[in-house]
Structures are given as structure tokens and as C-alpha cells.
Amino acid sequence: xxxxxxxxxxxxxxxxxxxxxxxxxxxxxxxxxxxxxxxxxxxxxxxxxxxxxxxxxxxxxxxxxxxxxxxxxxxxxxxxxxxxxxxxxxxxxxxxxxxxxxxxxxxxxxxxxxxxxxxxxxxxxxxxxxxxxxxxxxxxxxxxxxxxxxxxxxxxxxxxxxxxxxxxxxxxxxxxxxxxxxxxxxxxxxxxxxxxxxxxxxxxxxxxxxxxxxxxxxxxxxxxxxxxxxxxxxxxxxxxxxxxxxxxxxxxxxxxxxxxxxxxxxxxxxxxxxxxxxxxxxxxxxxxxxxxxxxxxxxxxxxxxxxxxxxxxxxxxxxxxxxxxxxxxxxxxxxx
Amino acid sequence: xxxxxxxxxxxxxxxxxxxxxxxxxxxxxxxxxxxxxxxxxxxxxxxxxxxxxxxxxxxxxxxxxxxxxxxxxxxxxxxxxxxxxxxxxxxxxxxxxxxxxxxxxxxxxxxxxxxxxxxxxxxxxxxxxxxxxxxxxxxxxxxxxxxxxxxxxxxxxxxxxxxxxxxxxxxxxxxxxxxxxxxxxxxxxxxxxxxxxxxxxxxxxxxxxxxxxxxxxxxxxxxxxxxxxxxxxxxxxxxxxxxxxxxxxxxxxxxxxxxxxxxxxxxxxxxxxxxxxxxxxxxxxxxxxxxxxxxxxxxxxxxxxxxxxxxxxxxxxxxxxxxxxxxxxxxxxxxxxxxxxxxxxxxxxxxxxxxxxxxxxxxxxxxxxxxxxxxxxxxxxxxxxxxxxxxxxx
Numbered sequence: 016x017x018x019x020x021x022x023x024x025x026x027x028x029x030x031x032x033x034x035x036x037x038x039x040x041x042x043x044x045x046x047x048x049x050x051x052x053x054x055x056x057x058x059x060x061x062x063x064x065x066x067x068x069x070x071x072x073x074x075x076x077x078x079x080x081x082x083x084x085x086x087x088x089x090x091x092x093x094x095x096x097x098x099x100x101x102x103x104x105x106x107x108x109x110x111x112x113x114x115x116x117x118x119x120x121x122x123x124x125x126x127x128x129x130x131x132x133x134x135x136x137x138x139x140x141x142x143x144x145x146x147x148x149x150x151x152x153x154x155x156x157x158x159x160x161x162x163x164x165x166x167x168x169x170x171x172x173x174x175x176x177x178x179x180x181x182x183x184x185x186x187x188x189x190x191x192x193x194x195x196x197x198x199x200x201x202x203x204x205x206x207x208x209x210x211x212x213x214x215x216x217x218x219x220x221x222x223x224x225x226x227x228x229x230x231x232x233x234x235x236x237x238x239x240x241x242x243x244x245x246x247x248x249x250x251x252x253x254x255x256x257x258x259x260x261x262x263x264x265x266x267x268x269x270x271x272x273x274x275x276x277x278x279x280x281x282x283x284x285x286x287x288x289x290x291x292x293x294x295x296x297x298x299x300x301x302x303x304x305x306x307x308x309x310x311x312x313x314x315x316x317x318x319x320x321x322x323x324x325x326x327x328x329x330x331x332x333x334x335x336x337x338x339x340x341x342x343x344x345x346x347x348x349x350x351x
Numbered sequence: 352x353x354x355x356x357x358x359x360x361x362x363x364x365x366x367x368x369x370x371x372x373x374x375x376x377x378x379x380x381x382x383x384x385x386x387x388x389x390x391x392x393x394x395x396x397x398x399x400x401x402x403x404x405x406x407x408x409x410x411x412x413x414x415x416x417x418x419x420x421x422x423x424x425x426x427x428x429x430x431x432x433x434x435x436x437x438x439x440x441x442x443x444x445x446x447x448x449x450x451x452x453x454x455x456x457x458x459x460x461x462x463x464x465x466x467x468x469x470x471x472x473x474x475x476x477x478x479x480x481x482x483x484x485x486x487x488x489x490x491x492x493x494x495x496x497x498x499x500x501x502x503x504x505x506x507x508x509x510x511x512x513x514x515x516x517x518x519x520x521x522x523x524x525x526x527x528x529x530x531x532x533x534x535x536x537x538x539x540x541x542x543x544x545x546x547x548x549x550x551x552x553x554x555x556x557x558x559x560x561x562x563x564x565x566x567x568x569x570x571x572x573x574x575x576x577x578x579x580x581x582x583x584x585x586x587x588x589x590x591x592x593x594x595x596x597x598x599x600x601x602x603x604x605x606x607x608x609x610x611x612x613x614x615x616x617x618x619x620x621x622x623x624x625x626x627x628x629x630x631x632x633x634x635x636x637x638x639x640x641x642x643x644x645x646x647x648x649x650x651x652x653x654x655x656x657x658x659x660x661x662x663x664x665x666x667x668x669x670x671x672x673x674x675x676x677x678x679x680x681x682x683x684x685x686x687x688x689x690x691x692x693x694x695x696x697x698x699x700x701x702x703x704x705x706x707x708x709x710x711x712x713x714x715x716x717x718x719x720x721x722x723x724x725x726x727x728x729x730x731x732x733x734x735x736x737x738x739x740x741x742x743x744x745x
Contacts, residue, residue: 032396033395033396034397034631035396065630068629113576117576122575122576123576125576176395225425226425229425229426255695257687257691258688258689258692259683259685262685262688275686276685276689279686283686284673284676285665285670290662291662291665294661294693295663295690295693298661298693301659304726304727305726305727328695330696330698331702
């Protein structure tokens with residue numbers, strides 16, 4: 016395996032249209048990155064507790080927890096890394112921030128009592144996003160001066176959906192109307208420097224359907240416009256491809272040779288009833304139609320100037336084993 | 352087809368199971384003249400917009416005068432319905448079969464504009480201008496968590512009031528915003544009004560000097576801290592904003608309560624939309640429970656994107672074994688490929704059926720319609736008709 020494409024990246028932001036499986040991909044990527052003793056932090060910011068469900072652990076607090084051992088690599092990797100998880104909520108992030116930078120212990124609690132924390136995190140323009148991204152930034156930037164804190168080789172962020180991602184990461188833009196000078200302004204500028212650097216990559220998850228692919232294309236244009244680094248495109252839930260293209264074309268145009276199908280089934284010892292033969296022929300037609308649609312969308316994805324990775328549709332659904340399976344496939348394709 | 356709806360005979364792994372949900376009769380719902388509002392809700396990415404549009408079109412072609420309020424339709428679907436322009440007014444959809452005497456209008460919600468209109472209707476022009484220009488209002492009206500939901504409800508209230516007055520529509524179909532959680536939109540009016548009622552806002556409205564001494568000790572700490580973090584200008588902006596908004600307070604609350612009551616009324620029917628995935632069904636379950644708690648009328652559950660049931664009785668294991676035998680002789684055997692696909696499909700439908708059964712076990716009275724996934728995307732009226740027919744077949 017050659018050096019992974021994103022080995023310089025410390026912050027992997029995973030976004031995608033709702034329903035495309037971005038949380039699953041973020042989790043699989045975290046597992047894939049955690050080899051050779053590397054520590055990876057997987058963060059979620061949308062209050063869904065999706066990480067806890069995927070890894071089958073209790074709901075996560077606002078604290079970093081060890082949740083899984085990474086996927087070992089096959090080069091005799093003796094020490095797979097560790098995946099930690101963090102559920103970031105804006106209220107806790109704000110209190111921590113005030114305590115850390117302004118030593119507002121008591122006043123911070125007073126703010127909470129007076130509903131200021133609620134106000135700041137629900138309405139003040141962009142503050143909510145800044146708090147969420149600020150905590151992620153802190154986790155990425157930790158260094159040896161910060162004693163006792165866990166340090167990470169990579170941070171994976173299960174981010175808001177594509178439609179909101181540029182706004183979410185463009186913290187200084189969001190704050191522009193609010194704080195033109197002062198400490199918040201300079202902190203958000205420092206954050207932007209990281210988010211716009213090659214140490215960050217924004218990966219987009221899609222499925223091979225028209226709307227999610229279109230949204231991916233639009234999302235990439237928006238990221239570019241905001242100077243944010245586009246990572247890879249992860250094509251999720253790809254249908255199995257074990258029927259030859261020529262056969263698909265034939266199926267679409269002429270329909271299936273049912274007699275040959277019946278003979279094959281009999282030869283394989285299957286009771287080839289008419290229902291079964293007709294059913295398989297109908298499934299073939301359906302599959303051919305979907306594959307044609309997928310191919311059309313795959314061609315659109317191929318036009319995008321970003322490396323793409325494919326993950327299969329898992330018929331059994333996603334469980335912890337499924338996550339490791341997907342992690343292995345991401346690594347095979349050089350994403351981690 | 353018989354008029355009564357006997358359980359359709361099913362074969363294979365989906366054959367009727369004990370505890371399976373009752374089926375949802377979509378046509379009966381659409382044809383019932385007392386149904387005045389249908390709200391489609393569910394978590395993001397489950398096909399709410401398509402479902403709402405398909406229901407609206409089907410109702411229109413069955414003779415109802417329908418308007419569909421969508422939030423964020425796919426570009427081509429929006430074009431097909433003639434609503435790619437955001438202008439916050441319903442427009443007639445062309446190509447609808449009006450033989451049964453029905454009609455279909457559609458509109459796409461412009462959240463900020465709806466909010467601006469509320470402010471303009473509630474405040475004097477001068478005051479309204481002051482509010483509309485405040486940076487906090489701009490944030491509130493374009494990005495406050497819940498604004499979109501609240502505005503969808505606001506627009507529903509407006510259209511409903513207009514329709515009552517001039518009889519323009521007898522059915523309103525509402526698509527809800529792609530919230531991170533299906534519950535957001537029910538909470539939105541409450542959240543907005545409790546926010547406007549919050550202690551902080553009240554404090555901001557209190558003159559700096561005067562009879563506010565009781566709270567001033569704690570409040571001094573608060574304002575000092577805020578000034579330290581944000582700077583004085585921001586604090587002044589907040590105060591202006593809050594003072595300006597205070598004048599339109601009552602109006603906001605009254606409207607939110609009216610819309611909430613409208614949602615509880617008999618003429619409203621909620622449809623919870625889900626995909627056969629654990630997360631989407633979990634959201635759907637929360638939503639069903641929440642609707643019950645709030646005494647909102649639930650019509651049923653729509654499970655979109657179901658894998659079509661395989662025909663024949665060949666199990667996944669048998670199919671895989673037969674495929675392996677065929678591959679031994681011919682590694683590129685088409686039949687082997689088909690058998691593998693069949694095995695995947697059997698497994699997927701079994702998993703989905705299990706998920707639905709669990710839902711039905713916890714919520715046995717929720718009528719359910721299962722809509723198979725279409726091989727191609729829906730982006731025209733023909734596609735919507737097809738979805739509508741599948742919904743009705745349930």
C-alpha cells in the first residue's frame with residue numbers, strides 16, 4: 016500500500032446529504048485511521064448520539080471516551096490504535112471556553128442561570144457553530160504543552176450536512192457581523208487558518224442517486240468558493256457489481272433468456288418454478304435499470320476533481336462488524 | 352378490486368405475520384373531505400418531499416383542490432412543478448389531470464421572507480425597519496434552529512386562513528423541513544416563544560437603572576462578562592433587537608398558539624415518513640409517541656424506499672449455494688450473479704421486515720403503507736403519479 020492520500024491531514028471533516036450515511040462513513044474512517052498505535056478522535060456535533068448507537072455504548076457525555084480499537088493493518092501491525100469519541104454540545108463547550116479563556120468560573124455559571132448560555136448558543140449569529148468548531152479545533156491543536164490531555168494523530172468530525180458545511184466551517188465569516196475586533200475575532204481567525212490549510216480535508220459522502228450527487232457537486236463548489244480544502248468523495252451503498260456489463264445491456268434491451276436461466280437453475284439443483292424464473296428475470300431488469308442510473312451518476316462523480324472511494328451496500332445492515340468491514344475497504348482504496 | 356380492503360395475499364418472507372401493522376388506506380384519507388391538512392414529517396433523507404408532492408398530485412387528480420407547501424425540493428422536481436422560483440406564493444402546476452374537478456398549486460417556502468412578513472404585519476413601518484436591519488434579527492430569521500419549522504407552520508396558518516375565506520383550496524399538504532430530528536418542527540413554535548419569553552430577554556428589557564436592583568448583583572456579573580467576551584457594541588445590538596422585538600411579542604405568541612391548535616384539530620392528519628433503516632424508524636417511533644402526547648392526529652406511517660419483495664420461495668442460503676455451484680463451472684455465469692442478487696434482496700427484505708415488525712410491536716395501532724424503492728429518481732409528474740399509486744397500494 017502506498018502512503019495514504021491524506022496522511023498530512025489532521026482534521027477529517029465528513030459531510031454529506033442527509034440519509035447518505037455520513038455518520039457511518041465518519042466512524043469507518045476513524046477506525047481505518049487508527050492503526051499503528053495512532054490515536055483518533057471521532058466527534059459528533061448534532062446532538063444525535065449516533066456514535067453511541069453505532070458502537071453500542073452508553074450515550075456519550077461531553078468528555079472524551081475510548082470506544083473502540085482501530086483496524087489493525089495487515090503488515091504485522093502489533094498495536095492497532097484507539098478510537099476515542101466526543102459528543103460536543105454547544106452549551107458545555109461555551110462554559111468550558113469561558114472557564115478556560117476568561118477564568119469565568121462563577122460568572123459562567125451566573126450566565127447560565129440568566130439564560131445567556133441558551134441565548135448565545137441558540138440565536139447569537141454563528142456562535143453555536145463557532146463553539147462546536149472551536150472545540151474540534153482545540154482537540155486538533157493540542158500539543159505537549161497541554162499536559163495530561165489526550166493527544167490525537169487525527170480527528171474525524173461527523174459534520175453537519177452538505178447544505179450547511181461551508182457556513183459551518185466559515186466561522187470568521189459567520190462572526191463578521193458580530194465581533195469585528197476582540198478576542199473572539201482573533202480566535203476565529205486562527206481557527207480559519209487551520210480549516211483552510213492542507214491539514215484539513217472535507218470529505219463528502221454521497222450515494223449514486225441524482226439529488227445527492229448534485230448536492231455533492233454544489234457543495235464542492237461552495238467549499239472552493241470559501242477557500243476550504245476539499246478531500247475525497249465517498250460513494251456509499253454501491254450495489255454489487257457481479258453481473259457483467261454486457262449482460263446488463265442485453266437485459267435492458269432484449270430481456271433475459273428465461274430458458275437459459277431455467278436450465279442453469281435446474282443444473283444447479285434449484286427447483287426452477289415459473290414464479291422463480293419470472294421473479295429472477297424481473298429482479299434482473301430492475302437491477303439493470305438501477306445499475307444504468309448508478310453508472311450515469313458515477314460518470315458525474317468522475318468529473319469531480321477529487322479522489323473518490325466506493326463502499327458497498329451491506330445487505331445485512333450496519334453493525335460494529337460492518338463498520339470494520341467498511342474501514343478495511345476505505346484503507347484498501349488508500350483513503351486511510 | 353373489491354371496495355373493502357382484504358389483506359392482500361403475500362408469499363415469501365413477507366407473508367402476513369402475526370403483529371404486522373394494519374395497512375394505511377391513503378385513498379380513503381385523500382378522498383375524505385374532512386381531511387383539510389396533511390403534514391408529512393420524518394427525519395432527513397427519507398423522501399418526505401417526494402411523498403408530499405405525490406400525495407398532493409394524487410389528491411388533485413381525485414378531485415380535491417390542493418396546495419402543496421414544499422421546503423426544499425430537488426431541482427428537477429421543482430422545475431417539473433413550476434416552483435423553481437422562491438416567491439412565497441402558490442403557483443398552479445401544469446399537466447395535472449383535472450378531469451375529476453380538482454386542481455394543484457405548489458409553492459416553495461421562503462423562510463426569511465415569511466418571517467419578514469410576520470414582522471411587517473405586527474409592527475409599525477418604522478419599528479419593522481429597525482427590526483429587519485438588526486444583525487440579531489437577520490441571524491434569527493435565517494439561521495435560528497427552528498425558524499424554518501416555525502415559518503413552515505406560519506405559512507400553513509396563512510394559507511389555511513386564506514383558503515377558509517375564499518375557498519381556494521380544500522386540502523393543504525405540508526412538507527416539513529429537513530430537521531436533524533423529526534421532532535424539531537413540533538417544538539419550534541414553543542422554542543421560539545419561550546426564547547422570546549426567556550429571563551435573559553426580560554433582563555435586557557429592564558432599564559439599566561431603576562427598580563431592577565433586586566436582580567442587579569447577578570446581572571452585573573452577567574453584563575460585565577458579556578462585555579468582556581463580546582464587547583459593548585454587541586451588547587447594545589442585543590438590547591436594541593430585544594427592545595424592538597418586544598413590541599411584536601404578543602403577536603408572535605398568539606400566532607404560534609393558533610397554528611398549534613390548528614394542528615390538533617380534526618381536519619389535520621399527520622403522516623410520519625421513514626425509510627426502513629434503524630435510525631429513521633427510531634425517529635419515526637419518537638415522533639409517533641410525541642404526536643400522541645401532544646394529541647396531534649396521526650394518520651399513519653409511510654415506509655419509503657423499501658426493497659421490493661423477491662418472488663419465489665428460494666431462500667438466501669439456497670440461492671448462494673446454487674450460485675457457488677454454477678460459478679464452479681462458469682465463473683462469469685449470469686445466473687449465478689442473479690442468484691447472488693436474489694440472496695441480497697431476500698436478506699434485505701427480511702431485515703427491513705424485522706425492523707417494521709419491531710415498530711409495529713411497539714405501536715400496534717399505527718396504520719402503515721410500505722412504498723417500494725423505485726429504480727429511478729422521481730423528477731416529473733409521471734414519476735409522482737407512480738409514487739402516488741404505490742402509496743395507495745400500501
